[in-house]
Amino acid sequence: MGENQGLLEHISPSLMGYLLAALPRRDPVAESVQGSLLTPDLIERLRGEGFCGYALARFSGEERGWLAFYRGRLLGAWRQTTYGHLAGTVAYRALRREMGLATLSLYRLQPDDLPPLVALTQGSLRATWAAASNVVAADLMDQLSQEQFTGALVLEDGLVGRAWFFFRGNCLFDEALPPEFHEGYLHLVQAPGQAPADLLEQAQQEDQAQRSSRLSVVWSAVQEVLKEYMGRGASSALERLREIYTTDDPTALEKALRQWLTESLEPNAATLFDRLLRPTL
Numbered sequence: 001m002g003e004n005q006g007l008l009e010h011i012s013p014s015l016m017g018y019l020l021a022a023l024p025r026r027d028p029v030a031e032s033v034q035g036s037l038l039t040p041d042l043i044e045r046l047r048g049e050g051f052c053g054y055a056l057a058r059f060s061g062e063e064r065g066w067l068a069f070y071r072g073r074l075l076g077a078w079r080q081t082t083y084g085h086l087a088g089t090v091a092y093r094a095l096r097r098e099m100g101l102a103t104l105s106l107y108r109l110q111p112d113d114l115p116p117l118v119a120l121t122q123g124s125l126r127a128t129w130a131a132a133s134n135v136v137a138a139d140l141m142d143q144l145s146q147e148q149f150t151g152a153l154v155l156e157d158g159l160v161g162r163a164w165f166f167f168r169g170n171c172l173f174d175e176a177l178p179p180e181f182h183e184g185y186l187h188l189v190q191a192p193g194q195a196p197a198d199l200l201e202q203a204q205q206e207d208q209a210q211r212s213s214r215l216s217v218v219w220s221a222v223q224e225v226l227k228e229y230m231g232r233g234a235s236s237a238l239e240r241l242r243e244i245y246t247t248d249d250p251t252a253l254e255k256a257l258r259q260w261l262t263e264s265l266e267p268n269a270a271t272l273f274d275r276l277l278r279p280t281l
Contacts, residue, residue, distance in 0.1 A: 005087070006123040006189050008078075011156055013085040016078065017064035019120065019154065019163045020056060024173045027108040029053070035099035043200070047072040053109045054117065057095060057102040065095045065102065070114040073198040076121050087121055089203045113172055115191035116165035119151040122196050123189040126151070130188075132181035141177050145169040150191040153177075157184035214250035221276035222257050228272065229265050 007016065030037075035057055050072040057065035061082075068076030077092040078085060086094050109117075132155060144153075148169040155162045161184070165172040222241065226234035245256050254277070261269040 004122050004124045004192055006119055006121045007125070007128075007154060007187055008085065008087060008121055010125065010128050010187060011154065011161075012159065013080045014062075014159050015156060015161050016085065016120070017062070017080045018160055020064055020066045020078070021058075022163070023054065023056070023107070023117065024109070024113075025105075025107050026173075027053075029106040029108055031105045032058075032103045033105070035102035035104040038096070038099045038104055043074075047200070051108070052111050052114055053107050056105045056107070057099065058105075059098070059102045065091070065098075067092070067095065068114060068118055070118070070195065071111060073195070074200045075114065075196045075198070076118045077199050078121050089199050089206060092199050092203055112167045113165070115150055116152050116167055116172060118196065119189045119191040120154075120163070123151055123191050126188040126190050128185075128187045130186045132184045132186050135181050135186055137177045137180050151189050152191075154187040154189070155181065155184050156187065211248060211250060215248065215253065217277065218250055218253050218257065221273055222261070224276055225261060225265075225269050225273050229269055 025031075038055065038057075046069055051069045052071060053069055054076075055067040055069075057067075059065065059080075063080045063082070064078075065080065066076065066078045067074060074092065077089070077095065078087050079091040079094045079098075085091075140153075143149075144166055146169070149166050150168055151166060153164045153166070164175055164177060171177070219238075219242070223234065223238050226237050230237055241257070241260070245253055245260075247253050247256070258270045258273060261273055
């Protein structure tokens, strides 16, 4: 997830879910639809359209999930869990896997709206646990305006709170700071200086790396079996198998090689093959 984790380690998952559920909903694309509608085809459509906005998933027990898109790129993903939260590609995979259990809402935003929102989960912390009653709202507003601050200010009061978002020193969504703060604590988090990595591309790269690693393990296992049963002929047999079985699907390759070992050598060869693979299963 990198060094910038916004407020992930400073506020509770319940409060983060509360803040994300309270984000602006001025331009709804879809509201409270079945989560299973978030298909790969829909995500590709959002990418192709250069969609800016966010998806909010609601699970049972008030758990939330959130995806943030900037010009079609997935810059943020967060999933509240029973005992904590997930973020980044791990959260994206969990949401894709569990969307059938959720309701989904999709809201469009302007491009300048996204960096402050992404600051909640990937920004750099400027201040935390500042007693709100000690902060003069007008002075803080002047400071943020002068430095053209982009990010989020969060007021925490127990399990509830409120967030204000800024882009280059201006309050977004017509939400001005109150005349004064009373109870609670303030957190200030700045938007990333550069756009975070596209989580969709990152997930694809991780999938490819995992497939490549698994394929290497499978071929290494079959090589050991061939050495055991064929001795010096193992190298040429392995080369022929590589020419025959060119799939990049580890599961399909395992099945095909297991069948070949059973039919061309003997069942015990397939058993040895499985035993060699088991430590990585």
